[in-house]
Amino acid sequence: MSFKSGFVTILGRPNVGKSTLLNTIIGEKVSIVSPKPQTTRNKILGIYNSQNAQVVFTDTPGIHSSANKLDEYMQKSIDTAKQGVDVLLLVLDGTKPIKQGDIDWINSFSKYKNVIVVINKIDDTSFEKLYPQLSKLNDLEHVKEIYPISAKTGKNVDELLKNIIDLLPEGVPYFDQDSYTDKSVRFMIAEIVREKALWLLQDEIPHGIACEVIEYKEDDKKVVIDLDIICERDNHKMIIIGKKGSMLKEIGTRARQDIEKLLGKKVFLNIFVKVRADWRNKESYVESVGYNKTDL
Ligand SMILES: Nc1nc2c(ncn2[C@@H]2O[C@H](COP(=O)(O)OP(=O)(O)OP(=O)(O)O)[C@@H](O)[C@H]2O)c(=O)[nH]1
Ligand SMILES: [Mg+2]
Structure with missing residues (x-):
């Protein structure tokens, strides 16, 4: 065939x-x-x-x-x-x-x-x-x-x-036939957190945030992940964290469930919120949160 x-x-x-x-x-x-x-x-x-x-x-x-x-x-x-x-x-x-x-x-x-x-x-x-x-x-x-x-x-x-x-033309597979994406696990994890933030946060904030996995440690039983949510302003940071940390907790809980499905392991997810004013306008910031020109 x-x-x-x-x-x-x-x-x-x-x-x-x-x-x-x-x-x-x-x-x-x-x-x-x-x-x-x-x-x-x-x-x-x-x-x-x-x-x-x-x-x-x-x-x-x-x-x-x-x-x-x-x-x-x-x-x-x-x-x-x-x-x-x-x-x-x-x-x-x-x-x-x-x-x-x-x-x-x-x-x-x-x-x-x-x-x-x-x-x-x-x-x-x-x-x-x-x-x-x-x-x-x-x-x-x-x-x-x-x-x-x-x-x-x-x-x-x-x-x-x-x-x-x-x-499509007849041809050979271009990628490993077991894989379904070219993206790294780190990228997928950051995207899952961003997705939860998009669903939960008010309209003006989502476009101003980025997510980045800072640390990823894995053993037989669990994965420990440290991740930054980067936003543009102090008041955005307050909204992302929420009253007594309630918003951040909700983002984290929802994200952790999806990440556990992705990895098939218990996940400990520590999220930190950082402010980098105007990050979307600075090429070096845009690159540092994973949007690299080399990927284009
Ligand atoms: N009712 C209905 N809603 C849909 C369908 N497909 C997507 N949606 C909804 O439309 C919204 C946007 O879906 P996305 O898949 O994120 O759209 P997109 O084109 O990738 O958007 P961007 O990445 O922002 O360009 C979400 O709320 C989806 O649930 C559909 O077939 N039916
Ligand atoms: Mg889309």
């Missing part, structure tokens, strides 16, 4: 469900998800392995305009993720009206050979509402397929995956 392999990049505006889709396809939490826009900050590989295919998906940050060094980094990671791919998945939110800007955006990929448009969140809308939206996409000549899906419930995701594999 022939083996298919290739690279697929997932693109779309913030919050349309790109990371949720990746996680559903891979069957593991590869990329963190939250109701807040700009959850994903860099390229994240999720590797789908089966008997006769390996598909290397790249999740990207939602497109938005650049304002600081972190935004520049995010934009760069989107730009590089588009290079040399076999299939592009352009994801739209099916609960929102499709605008001319979306059509222009899809058309801007006309030089790509295999473009699939994915309309996500169909679990949260009705056919009557969706149909007029889909009809706006009738004239997209270079688009191979349009898939209405629900990344959350998994509806139509298998069909989408099958179609993606059909479009």
Whole structure:
């Protein structure tokens, strides 16, 4: 039997469900998800392995305009993720009206050979509402397929995956067939903590935080992790810590449960909150919290 392999990049505006889709396809939490826009900050590989295919998906940050060094980094990671791919998945939110800007955006990929448009969140809308939206996409000549899906419930995701594999060339696996991401355990741990913080904290803070594993010690029975949450202001630090440490405790408890699932061991997680004023504007800070240019 022939083996298919290739690279697929997932693109779309913030919050349309790109990371949720990746996680559903891979069957593991590869990329963190939250109701807040700009959850994903860099390229994240999720590797789908089966008997006769390996598909290397790249999740990207939602497109938005650049304002600081972190935004520049995010934009760069989107730009590089588009290079040399076999299939592009352009994801739209099916609960929102499709605008001319979306059509222009899809058309801007006309030089790509295999473009699939994915309309996500169909679990949260009705056919009557969706149909007029889909009809706006009738004239997209270079688009191979349009898939209405629900990344959350998994509806139509298998069909989408099958179609993606059909479009891939025959080839060899690019990655170890046992692994499902290129990211380190340290990165995954930091992301899990950031995800919990995104869900629990007020709107103005999440974009100003970063998480970094400082110490990771493992023995047969347990893992001890020291981690910094970096924020931009003293009053943010107070909110992250909460009354008598209640917020930090909640972030830590939720994160620890997920990290224990990831590592399959008992986890002791010590979180420290540090202030680095304006870290998103300083390249050296952006790099030191794990957003390295060498990864782009
Ligand atoms: N109802 C519904 N909600 C969804 C679906 N897919 C994602 N969501 C929700 O949409 C929100 C954003 O999901 P993400 O996967 O983080 O979106 P994203 O496109 O990766 O966002 P960024 O990383 O910020 O660009 C979360 O609250 C998800 O639970 C879906 O199929 N149906
Ligand atoms: Mg994301």
